Structures are given as C-alpha cells and as structure tokens.
Amino acid sequence: MKTKPVFVYKGDALTKYNFGQEHPFGPERHAAFHDKLERLSLGASLHIAPPSRATVDQLALFHTSSYIDLVSRASEDGKGFLDHGDTPAFIGVFEAASDVVGTTLAAIDAIMHGQAHRAFSPIGGLHHARRDKAGGFCVFNDCGVAIHYLRENYGIQRILYVDIDAHHGDGVFYDFEDDAELLFADIHQDGNTLYPGTGASNETGIGDAVNTKINLSLPPGATDNEFTEAWSQVENYVMDNPPEFIILQCGADSLAGDPITQLMLTEASHRMAASSLCQMADRYCKGRVLGLGGGGYNLLNIAKAWTQVIEAFVVDPKS
Ligand SMILES: [Zn+2]
Numbered sequence: 001m002k003t004k005p006v007f008v009y010k011g012d013a014l015t016k017y018n019f020g021q022e023h024p025f026g027p028e029r030h031a032a033f034h035d036k037l038e039r040l041s042l043g044a045s046l047h048i049a050p051p052s053r054a055t056v057d058q059l060a061l062f063h064t065s066s067y068i069d070l071v072s073r074a075s076e077d078g079k080g081f082l083d084h085g086d087t088p089a090f091i092g093v094f095e096a097a098s099d100v101v102g103t104t105l106a107a108i109d110a111i112m113h114g115q116a117h118r119a120f121s122p123i124g125g126l127h128h129a130r131r132d133k134a135g136g137f138c139v140f141n142d143c144g145v146a147i148h149y150l151r152e153n154y155g156i157q158r159i160l161y162v163d164i165d166a167h168h169g170d171g172v173f174y175d176f177e178d179d180a181e182l183l184f185a186d187i188h189q190d191g192n193t194l195y196p197g198t199g200a201s202n203e204t205g206i207g208d209a210v211n212t213k214i215n216l217s218l219p220p221g222a223t224d225n226e227f228t229e230a231w232s233q234v235e236n237y238v239m240d241n242p243p244e245f246i247i248l249q250c251g252a253d254s255l256a257g258d259p260i261t262q263l264m265l266t267e268a269s270h271r272m273a274a275s276s277l278c279q280m281a282d283r284y285c286k287g288r289v290l291g292l293g294g295g296g297y298n299l300l301n302i303a304k305a306w307t308q309v310i311e312a313f314v315v316d317p318k319s
Pocket of ligand 1: 165166
C-alpha cells in the first residue's frame with residue numbers, strides 16, 4: 001500500500017505570527033524553513049496544507065475566557081506587552097495566534113481522519129503560554145489546546161507530549177501537572193541557567209500524577225552525546241507508558257549557535273528523536289505523530305533541525 005503523505009502547513013496567516021524584525025521571534029523564520037524544505041524535493045511524500053483559524057470555543061478548551069478577552073482587546077490597539085516584557089502585543093495578534101492554534105488542530109484532524117501519515121506545523125509549539133497568561137513569545141498554547149481537543153473530539157486520553165526545545169515546556173507541564181494521563185517528557189537546558197527557570201528532575205507531577213512525567217536538564221554546552229543519553233530515558237519512559245498519540249515540540253533553539261540559549265546540539269539529535277518517536281508511534285499508536293516547530297532563533301538552525309524532523313516523518317521506519 002502506498003504510504004500517505006506528511007502534511008506540512010504553510011501560509012501568510014502563519015507568517016503573521018511574529019513580533020517584528022528586531023525581535024528574536026521575527027518574520028523570517030517561516031521562509032528559512034520552507035525554502036530548505038522545498039530544496040529537499042520530497043515530491044508526493046509531502047503535502048503542503050493551508051492554515052486554519054481556531055474558534056474562541058476551541059481556544060477556551062485550554063485558556064480562560066478572561067485571558068482570551070485580554071488578547072482580543074490588546075489586538076485592537078497593538079500596544080504594550082502581553083506578559084512582563086518578552087511578548088509584545090501587535091495589531092492582529094489575536095487572529096495570528098488563533099491561526100497558530102487552528103493549524104495545529106487541523107493537523108490533528110488530518111492525522112485522525114487518515115489523510116496524513118504524520119503532520120508538522122512549523123509555527124506551532126507555543127509551549128510557554130499558560131491558561132491565563134502569555135509568556136516567552138507564546139500567546140495561545142496550541143499544545144495545550146491540542147491535548148484537550150484530542151480528548152474531546154477523538155476520545156484519546158493517553159497523549160505523549162515530548163519537548164526538545166532548549167526551554168522547559170512550562171505552559172504544558174504545569175497546566176497538566178496533576179493529570180496522570182498526560183505523558184510528558186522534556187529535555188531542556190538547566191532551568192538554573194535559562195528561562196523559564198523550571199523543569200528540575202524532581203518535578204514529576206503532583207497528586208495522582210506523581211512520577212508520571214519526566215524532566216531532564218542538560219547543562220549549558222551539552223552536545224549530542226548528552227542528548228542521546230537523556231533520550232534513552234525518554235525511550236524507556238515511552239515503552240513503559242504506551243501512548244495513543246504523540247506530540248513532538250522540536251524547538252530548534254537547542255542547536256549550537258542559537259542566539260538566546262547555550263546548548264550545543266546538532267540537527268542529528270532532532271533527527272534521532274523524531275525517528276525514534278516515529279518507530280514507537282508505529283508500534284503503539286498507529287503511527288500518529290504531530291510535530292510542532294517551537295522555538296529557534298538562528299534561521300539556519302531552524303531550517304536544518306525542522307527539515308531533519310520532516311525527513312524522519314517521511315521515511316518509513318519499517319523500510
Ligand atoms: Zn525555546
């Protein structure tokens with residue numbers, strides 16, 4: 001049987017989610033990735049799909065209505081910050097952030113309806129936004145909305161969220177900290193040395209969810225060797241906790257040369273992690289993997305890391 005394509009999302013609506021030329025999360029990130037993706041000439045293995053906008057009801061699966069209203073108002077005048085100084089408001093930020101979330105949900109639909117082999121939204125993975133506030137360049141947390149959406153629309157409970165962005169995925173971790181069925185594995189730069197300062201190894205969940213999640217810190221300067229060691233713990237964790245759906249937040253800011261972090265990985269770590277998850281997805285959950293780009297502020301690294309993830313998604317691990 002011919003393998004279905006990998007869906008990758010592209011469109012002007014997604015390009016609008018940026019904070020200007022002077023900001024690390026600037027407007028060039030999209031093109032840097034798509035230009036390199038086109039050069040790979042993946043042919044029929046790849047399907048470029050358009051963005052989609054989330055409804056307010058969908059945003060409210062994760063976010064509080066007062067926070068949704070706050071972003072909506074800030075979007076009209078575009079002034080000030082949505083958090084304490086990292087995430088500026090801009091005119092249209094509500095729509096742009098809703099497009100990021102809606103596109104992540106469209107990617108889930110494409111996987112669950114059997115159209116896509118796997119799917120990737122380069123501008124998704126906004127893992128710092130909390131239910132009631134923005135943080136770290138993240139306005140709406142598409143990862144958090146996606147988890148509730150999978151449960152409500154598809155009855156999928158045991159979702160594995162894996163995060164290899166240099167920053168800890170605090171917006172996912174803390175809002176599902178007491179949820180034993182949200183499987184969570186995060187490899188990041190030590191929170192003592194980087195925003196948001198969280199993700200210590202003793203943070204394993206609370207209440208009924210104690211010991212159901214893993215946080216693995218790498219010291220500044222860590223390379224592919226340290227990542228590979230940490231990854232073996234993620235593999236053991238996944239084998240002990242078979243998921244029904246896998247979300248990979250594959251921030252490219254963990255590669256050497258990122259201007260705001262100090263990890264020294266190469267794109268080989270992203271390839272290895274994505275291949276490993278695809279193999280486990282094929283074994284445990286009908287191959288269902290959704291990739292979300294996340295951070296990354298060195299354009300070359302974005303292109304290298306994310307295209308390695310796409311290649312891993314395209315290649316059938318059984319072949
Ligand atoms: Zn990051």
